[in-house]
Amino acid sequence: MAPESDNTRLPLRAGAMLLFAIAVVCIGLGWHSAVTTTSSPEADLRAAASSASETPSSSAVAGAPASGTSSSTSASASGPLVCVYNAGSQSGLAVEVTDTLKAKGYRTSEPGNLQSASITENTVFYTPSLRDEAEKVVADLDNGATADPRPSAFTQCRGGIAVIVITR
Structure with missing residues (x-):
């Protein structure tokens, strides 16, 4: 009877190894995705906040030093x-x-x-x-x-x- 129980354990081991391999691949893909992200959430938040609160500021242009600056610099x-x-x-x-x-x-x-x-x-x-x-x-x-x-x-x-x- 012992040999029959060994035969039923082999498919269970193969299934467990397959699940383990899938888990390793998923962890690897998750790590790769986290490391190679193309944007920073903090930078996205700062950009969104600055564009949302963007208002024309005539005082910034008026307060800029006039000597030695070009018109494109002050306009920019x-x-x-x-x-x-x-x-x-x-x-x-x-x-x-x-x-x-x-x-x-x-x-x-x-x-x-x-x-x-x-x-x-x-x-x-x-x-x-x-x-x-x-x-x-x-x-x-x-x-x-x-x-x-x-x-x-x-x-x-x-x-x-x-x-x-x-x-x-």
Whole structure:
């Protein structure tokens, strides 16, 4: 009778090993998803809060120093939020571009990463009302970026101008 009980245990062991393997795969996928997330919840909250409370501020432009500033810099200081995303393989590229834009007087959010195979060149996405400001960003960056209308599927940086950088 003992040999029969060993035969019934084999399918149970195989089933248990299969469940264990599935659990390991699920844990691995969950860990990978958590580590490679493309956006920061804190940055998204800050961007949403700043765009929701955005009001025209004439005092910010009036209080800006007049000597040594260009008209595009003073216009940009009160302009829309500019979000920079690194979609290339060069680490730190979004930080560099964000610093460049800050130095030119733009309001910028925290730089982030974006994983997209459909964007292959430096691009500035804009909504129809922000076209002129987006073209100023392209001119100020001088990195070969193009200004394109924001695709409906692109949901990052709502209410602002999104700068996607691939190369320097």
